[in-house]
Amino acid sequence: MTKVSLYRRRKFTNALGLALSALSMALGLVGLTWILWTLLYNGLTALGPDFFLQSTPAPGTPGGGMANAIVGSLLMVAFATLVSTPIGILAGIYLAEYGSVSRFGSLTRFVTDIMLSAPSIVIGLFVYAIAVATTRHFSGWAGSLALSLIAVPVVVRTTENMLKLVPGSLREAAFALGAPRWKVSLSVTLRAVRGGVLTGVLLAVARIIGETAPLLFTALNNQFFTADMSKPMANLPVVIYNFAMSPYEDWQRLAWGGAALIALIVLTINIATRILFRDKLRS
Amino acid sequence: MEYTATTSADARARPAGCQGTTKTMTQDAIAARVRRFALQDRLFLLVTFAFAAIVLVALAGILVSLVVEAWPAFREFGVGFLTGTRWSPADDVFGAVISVYGTLVTSFIALLLAVPISFGIAVFLTETCPKSLRRPLGTAIELLAGVPSIIYGFWGLFVLAPVFQEYVQPLLIATGLPLFEGPPLGIGIFTAGLVLSLMVIPFIASVMRDVFETVPPVLKESAYGLGCTTWEVVRNIVLPYTRVGVIGGVMLGLGRALGETMAVTFVIGNANRLASSLFAPGNSIASTLANEFAEADPVLHVPALFALGLLLFVITVVVLAAAKWLTARGTAAAGR
Numbered sequence: 001m002t003k004v005s006l007y008r009r010r011k012f013t014n015a016l017g018l019a020l021s022a023l024s025m026a027l028g029l030v031g032l033t034w035i036l037w038t039l040l041y042n043g044l045t046a047l048g049p050d051f052f053l054q055s056t057p058a059p060g061t062p063g064g065g066m067a068n069a070i071v072g073s074l075l076m077v078a079f080a081t082l083v084s085t086p087i088g089i090l091a092g093i094y095l096a097e098y099g100s101v102s103r104f105g106s107l108t109r110f111v112t113d114i115m116l117s118a119p120s121i122v123i124g125l126f127v128y129a130i131a132v133a134t135t136r137h138f139s140g141w142a143g144s145l146a147l148s149l150i151a152v153p154v155v156v157r158t159t160e161n162m163l164k165l166v167p168g169s170l171r172e173a174a175f176a177l178g179a180p181r182w183k184v185s186l187s188v189t190l191r192a193v194r195g196g197v198l199t200g201v202l203l204a205v206a207r208i209i210g211e212t213a214p215l216l217f218t219a220l221n222n223q224f225f226t227a228d229m230s231k232p233m234a235n236l237p238v239v240i241y242n243f244a245m246s247p248y249e250d251w252q253r254l255a256w257g258g259a260a261l262i263a264l265i266v267l268t269i270n271i272a273t274r275i276l277f278r279d280k281l282r283s
Numbered sequence: 284m285e286y287t288a289t290t291s292a293d294a295r296a297r298p299a300g301c302q303g304t305t306k307t308m309t310q311d312a313i314a315a316r317v318r319r320f321a322l323q324d325r326l327f328l329l330v331t332f333a334f335a336a337i338v339l340v341a342l343a344g345i346l347v348s349l350v351v352e353a354w355p356a357f358r359e360f361g362v363g364f365l366t367g368t369r370w371s372p373a374d375d376v377f378g379a380v381i382s383v384y385g386t387l388v389t390s391f392i393a394l395l396l397a398v399p400i401s402f403g404i405a406v407f408l409t410e411t412c413p414k415s416l417r418r419p420l421g422t423a424i425e426l427l428a429g430v431p432s433i434i435y436g437f438w439g440l441f442v443l444a445p446v447f448q449e450y451v452q453p454l455l456i457a458t459g460l461p462l463f464e465g466p467p468l469g470i471g472i473f474t475a476g477l478v479l480s481l482m483v484i485p486f487i488a489s490v491m492r493d494v495f496e497t498v499p500p501v502l503k504e505s506a507y508g509l510g511c512t513t514w515e516v517v518r519n520i521v522l523p524y525t526r527v528g529v530i531g532g533v534m535l536g537l538g539r540a541l542g543e544t545m546a547v548t549f550v551i552g553n554a555n556r557l558a559s560s561l562f563a564p565g566n567s568i569a570s571t572l573a574n575e576f577a578e579a580d581p582v583l584h585v586p587a588l589f590a591l592g593l594l595l596f597v598i599t600v601v602v603l604a605a606a607k608w609l610t611a612r613g614t615a616a617a618g619r
Contacts, residue, residue: 032426112338126348
């Protein structure tokens with residue numbers, strides 16, 4: 001009799017545990033669809049041609065768009081990507097090719113991992129101290145610098161991880177032909193994993209395009225259209241933040257549009273890199 | 284740097300080994316080429332080394348600049364900055380307790396909710412989920428981890444907070460616990476913790492799933508062979524085997540939650556008050572920085588904010604370093 005009850009209890013615990021785990025999965029999925037649904041529902045209506053062609057409106061004026069913020073975000077992200085890609089790739093090469101045994105290598109790897117999850121607002125503080133306080137004005141360059149500081153660790157880590165997947169025999173074959181080490185690194189191993197490195201760069205873009213905190217007091221915001229990076233610059237995340245917190249309904253509608261736009265960009269990049277990477281693995 | 288010397292010596296030695304087979308080149312030409320290659324290699328090492336050093340310099344620069352900029356605040360308030368319970372820019376009185384309390388409590392609430400749910404998701408994805416659904420569901424969770432935090436904050440303020448205010452808060456207030464006192468505002472410390480938990484769930488769940496997958500199938504199969512149920516296998520085989528990695532993953536999530544700015548700033552209420560109720564509005568370190576920095580007075584307010592930033596940085600670096608150490612140990616144990 002006790003045997004039966006013990007068996008029953010074990011079966012019950014099992015069923016309960018697995019049911020709860022399925023429930024948490026369901027909760028996660030509900031969260032995902034709920035967020036996406038409200039974003040698209042509220043955001044897509046705001047994404048008309050005006051959204052891309054007009055600048056942010058003054059308080060209380062209807063209409064307007066986010067052209068200045070979109071251009072500002074694109075410029076800052078583009079420069080940040082241009083700066084962080086070579087730094088990240090070269091540092092990644094160092095870690096993969098030379099840094100696997102040295103103490104400096106493991107220290108760098110450790111610090112990169114810390115920087116990967118360090119609070120982005122602190123990076124904003126740092127850039128404020130070195131680039132805004134010294135020049136006495138906010139600028140697009142400062143924002144771009146903050147974003148590149150966030151992007152570099154992402155590129156470093158993916159580049160290193162990808163390079164480590166390259167079979168040693170490929171390296172040895174190149175060395176046997178008498179190629180110098182730099183040539184092996186750049187035209188053999190790096191080339192073998194260029195898809196993976198590109199993935200890293202794209203993931204870095206996806207990471208920084210929605211970053212708000214480091215831009216709050218570096219790029220600040222600008223009500224007007226400007227492509228001059230030495231001035232305060234409008235950018236999507238900060239405009240979304242300011243407009244969402246405002247009492248004006250027109251502004252809030254624009255903020256929903258901006259949020260939907262950013263979410264779509266980030267999700268597209270994430271899905272695209274997955275497809276890209278899967279094809280690479282298959283071939 | 285000793286390793287450097289040996290590698291470039293390697294590079295020099297390798298082409299030199301080809302000498303005997305090359306007939307079309309004179310000894311001198313070969314030697315010159317070998318020297319050139321060695322020089323290029325040394326240069327290449329130097330360049331990549333310099334770029335790797337940039338990461339270290341950045342971290343050191345962050346620490347130094349934060350300390351330098353925060354110095355006036357520390358000189359003015361001393362240790363009292365850490366124990367001060369008033370934050371009043373109007374009177375030039377700054378104490379960190381309110382913000383630190385907000386940061387710690389929101390992160391604690393976030394983990395309290397996120398850890399069991401993430402665990403459930405990871406168990407579902409590794410044990411019960413049909414094979415064909417594993418990939419898409421896992422991808423969906425990972426996509427959720429990539430959504431920018433401003434989206435979570437925005438959504439939390441406009442969608443979650445009203446629902447929470449309407450349906451959940453009255454129920455919790457009715458329990459009469461002192462933790463859930465006061466009017467149902469929708470926003471506040473508890474809501475911030477809730478949004479944070481939504482944000483870290485996908486992150487912790489992906490890490491947990493990854494470490495659960497390191498458990499050798501043989502171990503699990505032997506447990507099943509003894510008649511264990513799935514739940515018993517998870518509790519007695521998978522969890523003990525991956526314990527260190529799981530704790531590391533949770534601490535990584537904690538690191539994220541502590542430093543998160545936007546998801547918190549939208550919904551925490553931004554009030555510089557200490558309240559016993561979790562439904563009261565408050566402030567975290569990150570939200571104080573986000574709200575006040577751009578308009579702060581440079582004499583004492585800005586240094587005080589830098590001091591808060593330094594505090595946040597130190598806390599997160601300690602947590603992340605511990606997490607890194609644990610996950611490294613976890614994967615090392617799994618690889619054994």
